[in-house]
Amino acid sequence: MTTTTPATIRPETAPGATFKTGRLALHAALILGSVAMLLPFAWMLATSLKSPPQIFTYPPSLVPDPVVWRNYLDTVQAMPFGRFYLNSLFVAVSVTTLQILTSSLAAFAFARLRFRGREVLFLVYLATLMIPFHVTMIPNFILIRFLRWFDTFYALIVPTAFSVFAVFLLRQYFRGIPAELDEAARMDGASSFRIWGQVIMPLSGPVLAALTIFVFLGSWNDFLWPLVVSNSNATRTIPVGLATFRGQYNTDWHLLMAGSVIALLPVLLVYVFAQKRFVEGITLSGMGGR
């Protein structure tokens, strides 16, 4: 009896102990990683609140002393960030609305209507999913110049108001909605347009929510195309405005960091409160979106 009890106890306690220390080690590693992830944010915030002499002292500190709130005022006075916000918001809202509208209509036709050439047309759409945006960028730029849309909101919104990826995604989803529902609505005399608006769209909440975040954030953070077609503060979006600001205040790191904080703050705030939706939306890019 004395020989059996320790034998049963030992395997019980030993793995338990390693389990606990393993867990602690894991937490320690993950916290270290979190610090590494957050450090650039902290460094940005700290710098944005420092005075120039504080910035150029060694060793650098993560705690600004004194805290110079004025940097934000100076930044906003040096560059019209308010205007950039409005531009970004206007462009992102327009692009999201138009893209979801045009794509859901097309997706409805591909998923629910029977017409000649459906399969071929859909294949043509799909084939272009592989082609990177950069291939079409130069002709689009030439077209924008030809239309005299350079440095206008048209240039920022219209070419991105359509999306093959969104059509593809929505079509897949729409096809999963039972056909009996719209057959029944059709029996009751509903037009295709009403079926789209009152049957299919209301039933597609999750995919529309994810797509909205994906398109909105993509548009909000888009850099290359707005960089190419906007040329004045009247049309510059936040990323392009920030890049322009950098071009003019090359070494004023307190101002540049304040500008970065201003650029990031709204998105990060919304992200913290709607984390799950953001993750869902962004992982869509894994499905073939840009």
Place this chain on the structure above:
Amino acid sequence: MPSPLPPSVSRLDFLPHVTAQTAPAPQHITVSRWRRYRPDQQWEAYLFLLPSFIGFLIFVAIPVVASLALSFYDWNLLSPPEFVGFENYSQLLTKDRVFRKVLFNTFYFIVTIVPLQLAFGLLLAVALNQGLRGLEIYRLIYFMPVVTTIVAAALVFQWFFNRDFGILAAAIWEFGATTGLPIQPPDWLNDPDWAKPAVVILTLWKNSGFTMVIYLAALQGVPAELYDAAKVDGASSWQRFRFVTFPMVSPTTFFLMVIQMIGAFQLFSEAFVMTQGGPAQATLTIVYYIYQMAFEFQRMGRGAAVAWVLFIFIFIFTLVQTRLQRRWVHYETGGES
């Protein structure tokens, strides 16, 4: 991967004809309506498609053709375009020294960023999948860089890497001073040998949260019985990772590999903001080169040719990976791809 579609959608969708034909057909009318095109829906369908199709035609389909045509011309937007045949391409591939550098840089970024990104993502996902407390908070933090504007991120990192007043350099100086080791921080962004790793670090910081989230979803789909069985057979935790986890998430690995590779091919903003392609063109990428050719040097044809070379590279690499996947990607029968 966390598909936003319900499982029933992806399953049904790949068998449209089967579902259509096996659907019970109570009446003759139903059958004929189901199988034939509906004339009354013909024009209606075109109306639904019209807004999308016009945009598709003008901003995607025609530009693709135009871009290919343009790549055979020399055009600075001012004088009339001049047909030069394959010269843009032959110049790029045989004479253009900068383009050779650009290709080298791009491949450097691919072979560093893609494996590191996958390793980080998988490591983080496995760690977070242990049923730890605080998963939500960790995910919130690790995913945060993914939603940030790349311009702001690149700007912060430029300052972060500053040799004299940056916090990273300071940490390295202090480390060297306290340990007495002859360690000095490199002049990251002014040294051609160190500018590339700086871009890699920025990219890893920015995107690891993305691979982590995708891997996390894949890990949650691995049946617990497999681990239990492996444990019974006496497999160590490394063996369980190597022989259960790794093959089970290999479809996700393959998928992320393709996605990240395409992303690395298209690297632009990071280099444009943080290093301006330098020093000595050490961080000039293919997309950056397209941008330079077209919008700095006004050489539209040459820029279009670079864009097509990019496309061809992406196409070939994706094709090769798709071929190679059969050797190492493990698909569960009946599972989602």
